[in-house]
Amino acid sequence: MPKFVICFAQAHLNFRLAELRSLAIIENVTLDFDQKDLLEQSPFLVVGIDTVENAKKLLNRAILIKEIIQLWAADDTLEGILLKAKNLPAEYFAPYRTSSFKFDISVFGSTLAIPDQVEQINRFKFLPLEGKIDLKKPEIVFTVYQDFYANANPKDIPDKPVRLFFGPFLATSNRGLIQTYDLKKRDYLGTTSMDAELSLIMSNIALARPGSFVLDPFVGTGSFLLTSSHFGAFTLGADIDGRQIRGKGNNKNIESNAVQYDLTNRILGTVVCDIAHHPWRETEFWDAIVCDPPYGVRAGAKKIAVNPKSLPKTSVLNPDGTYKLPQTIPYELDDVLTDLLSFAAKYLTPGGRLVYWLPTVTETYDPKDVPRHKRMRMIDNCEQDFGKWARRLIVMEKLQQHEPDLDLDALLVEIEKGIQGVNALDEQDMRVGDDGLVTLIDNPAHAKFRNHYFNIGEGETQ
Incomplete structure (x- = not known):
């Protein structure tokens, strides 16, 4: 089953899995994941979903999911990601070979200066992509998630990410409904x-x-x-x-x-x-x-009942002829x-x-x-x-x-x-x-x- 990375919003953390499971029922999508893999201090969860189309369905009405990418490589270092990306089968890139594209480095739990992002992106230049780079409206976005928080003490954030994910970006949710x-x-x-x-x-x-x-x-x-x-x-x-x-x-x-x-x-x-x-x-x-x-x-x-401290009168009508509201307690x-x-x-x-x-x-x-x-x-x-x-x-x-x-x-x-x-x-x-x-x-x-x-x-x- 293909793997995907869900990026959650860091809000209402205890509600994320409850909504995810409910969305899967609504959209008739089968999920395969270990709920223990979703860490409170991290927004990322690796999930197995049968098709890209079904993965996108989860975002149709999601509130606590921000976005989702297809997972092509996961590692605890950028060098490991680069090595796995270099060994990916050619058919992974075939649909995007001539498409306009850009890279997005998404960091959680730290910051990465623009020059450092550019340097990391340039290290992917070996990929078999022949299309033009388009930073505004690319046909495909390749995303690298870098997670500094996973398994880490928030008061002692490491200098380097503890896990990274790489793959094509699929879709964002409609959190604008909020x-x-x-x-x-x-x-x-x-x-x-x-x-x-x-x-x-x-x-x-x-x-x-x-x-x-x-x-x-x-x-x-x-x-x-x-x-x-x-x-x-x-x-x-x-x-x-x-x-x-x-x-x-x-x-x-x-x-x-x-x-x-x-x-x-x-x-x-x-x-x-x-x-x-x-x-x-x-x-x-x-x-x-x-x-x-x-x-x-x-x-x-309150609920409808007779108030023992103020028993109702026999008439159900007010002096003006309208019906009295029932008593409540x-x-x-x-x-x-x-x-x-x-x-x-x-x-x-x-x-x-x-x-x-x-x-x-x-x-x-x-x-x-x-x-x-x-x-x-x-x-x-x-x-x-x-x-x-x-x-x-x-x-x-x-x-x-x-x-x-x-x-x-x-x-x-x-x-x-x-x-x-x-x-x-x-x-x-x-x-x-x-x-x-x-x-x-x-x-x-x-x-x-x-x-x-x-x-x-x-x-x-x-």
């Missing part, structure tokens, strides 16, 4: 609006694509509706707080955002309801659920997540994904805190670290109808920073409810996250 959906340019937003880069990444991980139906049950100002619909999905949002949906007046609302981005044909609308009391027909309909449940800090969750995060998981297990299509944020306190986090369900397989657990607290992007996939319920061992597989490991847990510690919910710990840390957050007294949250 600017397109930048919050600063958005017609309507609020204090809990998710930033554009993470919204786009989450929509990719949720496998949002043409023809799919995506629900955000805590829609707020609709960030996930925009990015999922951008990728072709039909989206619909729900929220118990109708004020967020209706907006601030002056026609600034979710609908105006849909108009701004020309997505009115895909954003189907919004509904005022909570995840436990909703109008959806009981059928497996949604292909993905993408959301950021309220943590109780910037915005607290506080909705603890632990209960929110329990209902969310039960909803996903019932209403997602087989193979559908639940993608949501889980806040955690770094010091007390335990993988057993993550809510589980016997019909939902854990796919990824990606941490965004804020120091004393973090939020984790939890990615779960509903089992196919023919698949049996997850057994104990499968339920205990947690994915931490892209590396799978099984956490020891006695079977007696696990309880499975009638609805399929699995309890691994009686008092998960996120149950009282609001109190924990204000006790640590720092960070940024919803």
Whole structure:
């Protein structure tokens, strides 16, 4: 299988493999790589892909991938690269023999002066290339990646690169979408609006694509509706707080955002309801659920219920004849997540994904805190670290109808920073409810996250 080098953006490092695997599913591309080869301090990953065309497909909508080259030679010295390039079969260069070209020396973790780059490029003059050098619009670019960070202490960067890659440049991704959906340019937003880069990444991980139906049950100002619909999905949002949906007046609302981005044909609308009391027909309909449940800090969750401190009057009408809104009570995060998981297990299509944020306190986090369900397989657990607290992007996939319920061992597989490991847990510690919910710990840390957050007294949250 041909080898390629993916160059990632050095942003949201724990999310890179989750997005890459999701892009491969969306584009129907088979990947062959060892996830341990992607080092946190380096942007490069060598991947096997069957064709150049399929390699380019991965960049159609990638956010965390910057670019990709075909790998012709890899070594830990430039001399080794030159030797391997000299011994490459002639057919490697045949398609480019008469093409205009240029060389690009791309250095990560250090700098290389222009004269030194020119000197290195001139050392490739033995290559059988007959075309003209064109620095502005070449037909082919030959790239040399030089990585100073791989296996190195960032405080002690070596004088020479520790690994190099050489090959023809294939394509760049469309990270410009981050600017397109930048919050600063958005017609309507609020204090809990998710930033554009993470919204786009989450929509990719949720496998949002043409023809799919995506629900955000805590829609707020609709960030996930925009990015999922951008990728072709039909989206619909729900929220118990109708004020967020209706907006601030002056026609600034979710609908105006849909108009701004020309997505009115895909954003189907919004509904005022909570995840436990909703109008959806009981059928497996949604292909993905993408959301950021309220943590109780910037915005607290509520659900429809009778407030015992203020019992409702018998009349359902206001004095002016309009219907009264139902009463609501506080909705603890632990209960929110329990209902969310039960909803996903019932209403997602087989193979559908639940993608949501889980806040955690770094010091007390335990993988057993993550809510589980016997019909939902854990796919990824990606941490965004804020120091004393973090939020984790939890990615779960509903089992196919023919698949049996997850057994104990499968339920205990947690994915931490892209590396799978099984956490020891006695079977007696696990309880499975009638609805399929699995309890691994009686008092998960996120149950009282609001109190924990204000006790640590720092960070940024919803």
